[in-house]
Amino acid sequence: MAGKIIIDTEKCKGCGLCVVACPKGSIVISEQSNAKGYYPPRQANDDCTGCCNCAVVCPDAAIEVQRDDSNRMKAAGHHSKNSKASLVEDRA
């Protein structure tokens, strides 16, 4: 498992965009609703690569992505000038 996602279920609105965005089919909507009545997703398998697609499309910034970069090159984000380090390694 190279990647892992952490879902803030109380911010999630169960829109399912992350499910569709995941190239690995690693996300499914869960059966348990949150306090607002939405059904947040959960990680369904171990195929996650940490590609961040799910987090990138999430309208509620409810997904955090972790990745084990020990045995691969550091993803070469395009760093714009004027840029500052940030927690969003996924850059356009």
Place this chain on the structure above:
Amino acid sequence: MAGKIIIDTEKCKGCGLCVVACPKGSIVISEQSNAKGYYPPRQANDDCTGCCNCAVVCPDAAIEVQRDDSNRMKAAGHHSKNSKASLVEDRA
């Protein structure tokens, strides 16, 4: 003298545009001001062809043009569809 202009001196504001527009140099500004203090022009020579340029540029519609068409083809105005006869024979 193929053409003749009649100037409504009380409508004229002496702008002089007709003077510039006449290809025959037939118009000059007169020395006599009208009631409003403007100096209307007058026909200065017999070269007028009745081309209507002066009337076409007059901002105050102060010029009427007459023409002796007996010995020339009737000016073939472009008649738009839907058109009705009018006193403005000069058509675009």
Place this chain on the structure above:
Amino acid sequence: MSQRVLMCGNEALAEAAILAGCDAYFGYPITPQNEITAYMSRRMPEEGRVFIQSESELAAISMVFGAAATGKRAMTSSSSPGVSLMQEGISYLAGAELPAVVVNVMRGGPGLGSIAPSQSDYFQATRGGGHGDYRTIVLGPSTVQELVDYMPLAFDLADQYQMTVLVLADGILGQMMEPILFEKRPGRELPPKDWALTGAKGREQNIVRSLWLAEGKLEEQNRKLQAKYDQIQKNEVLCEEYRLEGAEIVVVAYGIAARIVRSAVSRARQEGMPVGLIRPITLWPFPTEQISRAAEQFRLFLTVEMSSGQMVEDVRLAVAGKAPVLLHGRPGGGVPTVDEILDIIKELSVSVKR
């Protein structure tokens, strides 16, 4: 429709406008009156009439201006911020003496405020938020049925006096559903619209304008307008009196506030308190005479309105010092309750007795 139907105020007034012969509706969406625009977008084309969602309220009131100038019955609707944008246009309608109906479903202000119900555009409506000396007739219905009943009147008044009639509602009236009856009643006999722009065929050119540059001409035009307004003040006041017999305290309230006060008055009477209600239905012309007469007779006035106190000025002007005029105002979307009004009435009853 001659059977009671359950409809929300916004849709009901829209249907009533259609029944009143509204030829064209122009409007820009804004809460809490979006049901009007949506309803009109469906119904007007069904009737072969004109509906346009305009690009803004400026455009909406201008489209009304255009349609009205050709002799058509035209209307628009909006809510507070949108109506503020129409103030120049309404002043032009007044200057050009064109008939128009404008509905304002008021919400909390100032600024973006809120979408809660409010009555804080009273000044704007009755004093003319636009420039110049002009008035608009202002109707303040307090039930959905009244909304329905006053739309035809609004169009008739507009045509009769060639001016804008404003229908002042609020978020509650617009949103709430009540059983209503659509009844076809005969309209007024109206003067011919011989001033309308219909093409100068067989007559001289008609001109609709509000600019009068020649010395004294605009003053004359203003005096003509004022004379018309005087007529209206004499002939068109509408006002309801409730339980004034034997009263000592008179509550003055309009619109949704008035129906709440009505309940409070009814309960107060049961408890033996000497209180009645005067409910202005036309906010301009204001029932100044009625209240002035009442001031000869009753000891205390209480104005209840959903604002920081606007109509209270008209009440004070009418009472003219003959009795104290108190205010219970709920600004910014607050809605008074029957209980809170009852409490105030109780306190006042005690003080009146003393």
Place this chain on the structure above:
Amino acid sequence: MSQRVLMCGNEALAEAAILAGCDAYFGYPITPQNEITAYMSRRMPEEGRVFIQSESELAAISMVFGAAATGKRAMTSSSSPGVSLMQEGISYLAGAELPAVVVNVMRGGPGLGSIAPSQSDYFQATRGGGHGDYRTIVLGPSTVQELVDYMPLAFDLADQYQMTVLVLADGILGQMMEPILFEKRPGRELPPKDWALTGAKGREQNIVRSLWLAEGKLEEQNRKLQAKYDQIQKNEVLCEEYRLEGAEIVVVAYGIAARIVRSAVSRARQEGMPVGLIRPITLWPFPTEQISRAAEQFRLFLTVEMSSGQMVEDVRLAVAGKAPVLLHGRPGGGVPTVDEILDIIKELSVSVKR
């Protein structure tokens, strides 16, 4: 400039604004106040400050909104129809509690009306032509020198109370030239603008807003505004009294009308008539107390205004039935003459004596 100079009102007030530290002027041309815009287009860049001819009055008041939110002193000017277009924006300024100075050089209305001088935007200015419960401070100078003197005050009041100050002038005041003196006087001590949008550096985010959706929040905000307005009503009334000693008739007039009345009063006094003048300088807050006190003492009030009767309502509210309040109104660009006022005063003197 410490020497008398001859300047027209429009240019003089513009220069006074610059001296008062106006950081930015935004405006759209309209007669009879074009000299302000033209003057600012030349002088503001000279001072390294901002001038923009906006695309409209909507844009102008919005630019003021933006600049004011960053803590700058910003102003706009216009005339009646243009000010009508600013009503939504002024309501937003009130809701967001931003300081701003707006000059209205009034002309005849309604509609396009005329460009003759007028005072018929009094209602709009003092009651809020926009939506919601709000007020603007309204200054009504009556000479070019006063225009100059009240511009710094306008900016100070705006900053102190975080609200719009309207300077109501008219076509005559704007166009006429009079000798004036620019004097640097100390301004008020003003609260820090810690609410301004300057970038969230070393502090929490600042937010400038007028929307309050949470239940009760907008009502609370409104009560806060009203409390502020009460303060102003207590502390900021300006009003001139002239020849009230031994008077029986009091004329109330402001602005250009007041200077004409002043001459008439002076002449009437020479002829032995018992007449004085109360001249409101702040139109809101209105000198209600002063007039109310006067009503205890004097027998008759006459309001002279260049409208069909707007300020007269404030006079009536203040007098509250204690004395008759008459009106001499000249709407639509009419300017009263000293003679016509004198004639009225004469007639009234006779009736008062009877």
Place this chain on the structure above:
Amino acid sequence: MTTNGFCEEVIIAGFGGQGIISAGKLLAQTAMKAGRQVTYMPSYGAEVRGGTANCMVVVANEPIANPVVTRPNSLIAMNKASLNKFGPRIKPGGLLVMNTSLIDTEPDLDKTIEVLAIPIDDLAAELGSPRSANMVAIGAYLQKKGHLTPDAAAQALPEVFAKRHHQTLPVNAKALHRGTEFAANGS
């Protein structure tokens, strides 16, 4: 808020999508057909929407003052958030209809308030029509209050639902009666 005679103020609240609006309209329509005074008021608290919806219905014998109900006689709470928000506002002696399919906690209310705990969603699901939960709720409420009959409500159904939904009328009528039944029998 009127004092003479009967005046019933109800709040119906739940998630958007639970049919809160149609439930309220049905109640209002039924009351109107029964010749009562009635008002219906949707929530429009914010121009922007969250996940919740509510509406207010007032049924009375006299003209109704204010359609905005601050202190209801009855609350139909379709989910927990609604119960939390409106529960404390119920008048003493009032009624709470509580959807136990989605509410797992006991409400902490005035003792004088009658509580009808009913698994609304489950009952609707059993009928094969989860979307009819709102009707189950109305049926149960009417049984408890008795000011209008479930039959009258069933007759009003066609006026509340758009034509294109009229195939659902029978199952909605069934749901109404299922609610009534449960309220009467506790099962």
Place this chain on the structure above:
Amino acid sequence: MTTNGFCEEVIIAGFGGQGIISAGKLLAQTAMKAGRQVTYMPSYGAEVRGGTANCMVVVANEPIANPVVTRPNSLIAMNKASLNKFGPRIKPGGLLVMNTSLIDTEPDLDKTIEVLAIPIDDLAAELGSPRSANMVAIGAYLQKKGHLTPDAAAQALPEVFAKRHHQTLPVNAKALHRGTEFAANGS
């Protein structure tokens, strides 16, 4: 319009381009420097312009009520249209300065009005400066009225004309005096 003491109300009128505005401003500026109360009011009758211009100046010892002059003590009429419009408004006992270079008719006015007929344009042209006609007029007017001196007016000239026109100051001063001279001597 003030009654105490001195109050002189003047209208200056003519074609646009005849320097009406500067003439008025010069009068006002001169009065200010002399310590008088003064107002100056341009015509702004229409947003749109015709061929005419006028302005109003009031000079007084007391605060001035209204800068708009409806009935002038004095009229400087630079052309016929102006005379027709404003002539009838001159107060009895007033003064008319009339530019006979452009006005060929006799004015039909109240007998108490003093008329100074003066060929203003011709006099200016003789000085080689036709555009100084306005100054000739002011000079003549001041001579007749005497409340301010032509010299004081000449001293005020630099403040009325923009710097870029200061080369015209000498000829304008000359024109002022030419007007005075004519008014004094009738030639």
Place this chain on the structure above:
Amino acid sequence: MKTVFARTPSLKDCPTHYCPGCGHGIAHRLVAECIDELDIRERTIGIAPVGCAVLLYDYIDVDCIEVAHGRAPAVATGMKRTNPEKIIFSYQGDGDLASIGAAEILHAGHRGEQLTVIFINNAIFGMTGGQMAPTTTLGQVTATTPRGRTAAEQGYPLQVSEIMALLPGVIYVERTALDGAAGVRKTKKAIKHAFELQVEGAEGLALVEVLSPCPTYWRMPPAKATEWIKTEMTKVFPLGRLKG
């Protein structure tokens, strides 16, 4: 001798209030001539702008309305939609149409209203005393650009016709100039076409932008103003048919 040019009947027989050499007078005449030639006087409604041409109705003898500054296209929409058989034209200056009224003209075009719009671009606010218009050229001195317009401060002159031509609802856009007899004749042709489209019921808005002299606030004699259009203005506002 035969009269080959005289005032057209729909142009009222009275002097105008315009300055000597002002383009409005010419444009008015052309509009009146087109109305007469198309024989639509009895079903035409004209919309006067707020601008020097506000008194349009004093000169053109058709039913007319005077409207709030910039709102002519919205007023026209209200008229035409309720009276499809009438011929509606609006006549607007560059302040009216391109500054305060930018949203209204854009949206009338956007909706494809069947209207004829005569847009008089004189690069200035005439009526209010010569302030900058959106179409004022770079370097042009006006009452509000005393040091001349610069791109950095006030932006480049606004090309309204180019923008309008982008809109699918706009079916005809032509820019012409009142820069002499030939230009006036071309302008008339364009105005006539813009009317003809509406007469024929073509679906969409027709706009003619007319470059027009304002000698007064350009601070030049009329003849020079005509020249300035030719040499300077047409550089910024190229003439020709942009659409339709």
Place this chain on the structure above:
Amino acid sequence: MKTVFARTPSLKDCPTHYCPGCGHGIAHRLVAECIDELDIRERTIGIAPVGCAVLLYDYIDVDCIEVAHGRAPAVATGMKRTNPEKIIFSYQGDGDLASIGAAEILHAGHRGEQLTVIFINNAIFGMTGGQMAPTTTLGQVTATTPRGRTAAEQGYPLQVSEIMALLPGVIYVERTALDGAAGVRKTKKAIKHAFELQVEGAEGLALVEVLSPCPTYWRMPPAKATEWIKTEMTKVFPLGRLKG
């Protein structure tokens, strides 16, 4: 394991009021990320529109202002001209920017104001309950086009970016779409560039039009809304860099 994606600091740690699947949430995050990456939080002022995004300031942790409907570009002008060193961005919907605010955005562009404009085109008025926007597509059913928009009645969808790109004062225009991960990444790149230009002091206005889902009033589930952008919306609003 290392955190490679987390909430950026300028995005406040709270839930939003948006509907599930709404594009505003994504766009907000992108703006906040750009602000943090460019390290301009302490000198940025954001302008909230009237529209669903009116509470922008509740989510983005910079100084913010809420302004009258459609007037953001004018407010921004007032701010930037008096505070050239600040970074001013406005965030506007299609009702706000393209309908009521058409004149203001056009003129801010015309004047070449140094601003960053984020234009959220969701082809609908979201906040007021799903009425037609100028950008609503043909056939689209909305609360005010119950039979679907038609060109004859309401005109063709308004292509704002194409118009803005015409203005010399506008230096950068790009249209992107929130139609999946790739689209979101491209959108962020565009927004960042639009900010960078202002940071660098480039003279003119930068606008990014973002095609954004409104599942609620498109009456479709979020995933389908994303699809609809790809298949339908981009046909009317072609993606790509239009200028700069």
